[in-house]
Amino acid sequence: MDIPDRPKNEQPRPPIATGQPTDPQNADLLEEMRQAFEANGVDTSIFSAEEVTRLPMWGEIAIPPRDLWPRMAFTLREVAIPLRKAMGTALTARGYRPPEYNRAQKGSPGSRHQYFEALDLRPQPYTAANRRKLAILGADLHNRRGSDLRMGLGVYGAQTPSNIHIDTGFRRRTWRDAQAWKERASNA
Numbered sequence: 001m002d003i004p005d006r007p008k009n010e011q012p013r014p015p016i017a018t019g020q021p022t023d024p025q026n027a028d029l030l031e032e033m034r035q036a037f038e039a040n041g042v043d044t045s046i047f048s049a050e051e052v053t054r055l056p057m058w059g060e061i062a063i064p065p066r067d068l069w070p071r072m073a074f075t076l077r078e079v080a081i082p083l084r085k086a087m088g089t090a091l092t093a094r095g096y097r098p099p100e101y102n103r104a105q106k107g108s109p110g111s112r113h114q115y116f117e118a119l120d121l122r123p124q125p126y127t128a129a130n131r132r133k134l135a136i137l138g139a140d141l142h143n144r145r146g147s148d149l150r151m152g153l154g155v156y157g158a159q160t161p162s163n164i165h166i167d168t169g170f171r172r173r174t175w176r177d178a179q180a181w182k183e184r185a186s187n188a
Contacts, residue, residue, distance in 0.1 A: 001078065003150060003169045004070040004117075012099040012114035015062035021050045029063045036066075040073035046084055047076050052095030052119065057104065064096045068116035072096070075117050075168045078149055079141060083121065083166075086137045090124040112152060118167035128160045135161045139178065139185035146172045153178045 017026050033049035052072055053061040064072075072095055084091045097105065097113035112118035121138075123130035135155045142153040154165035155178040164178075174182065 001148070004074055006115075006169060010115065012102070013065055014100075015096070015098045016065055017063045018055075018098075019060050021061050026061060026063065030061075032066075033063065033069055036069045037073045037076065040070060040077065042073050042076045043081060046081050047091075047093050051093055052076070052116075054094065055097070055101050056094065058101065062096055062098045062101065064098075064116040068096075071115060071117035071169060075119060075166065078145075079151065079166050079168060080119055080121065083134065083137050083141065087123060087130070087134060089130060091134070092122045092124060094120045112167035112170050115170075117169050118152070118165060120163050120165050122163045131157070131161045131163075135164055135181045136185050136188060138164045138166060139181040140188070142172075142174065142178070143182055143185055153182075155181045 017029055019026055021027065021030060030049045034044050037044050037049060050061060053063050055062055080093060095113065095118065096116045097107060097111060099114055102111050102114050107113060121134065123134045138153055138155065142151055145151065146153070149168045150171050152167040152170060152173050154175045156162045156176055158177045158180060
């Protein structure tokens with residue numbers, strides 16, 4: 001389990017392509033990304049390259065620079081897919097945010113989404129019980145492996161979360177209501 005390298009003083013970079021997933025250039029890049037994910041041990045039947053590059057607010061996708069792809073492969077393989085398997089239900093995932101999209105979303109200037117190593121996850125079906133279960137599972141994973149993965153965990157909602165945020169490779173940390181969910185996971 002090698003965490004992909006990160007250059008010192010790294011800055012967010014623009015995508016190499018944007019638009020519709022069916023645009024020929026984008027379709028080719030998504031296929032290349034799918035192959036890169038699979039070469040890094042990711043089951044792309046669970047989370048697809050298209051899904052983690054989708055920009056819902058703009059109705060298109062944005063494909064990050066190729067050197068960032070191993071980061072998402074690591075995040076998917078080590079965190080998102082184990083959470084999906086533990087949930088026993090589908091999860092939707094939002095990943096890459098180009099810098100201008102991150103600003104439009106009012107995301108943190110240092111958001112790990114810009115570096116293609118973060119996901120916002122929501123359970124499907126989107127029920128209160130599933131959202132609580134996902135928060136507990138994410139908190140438990142952070143308790144057990146957060147240091148090894150340099151995992152970030154954000155939980156949005158104290159009683160019934162709307163979604164959780166996970167990232168890897170930057171530094172271990174929590175925000176919003178994650179600490180309360182970590183305590184619940186420890187006591188479960």
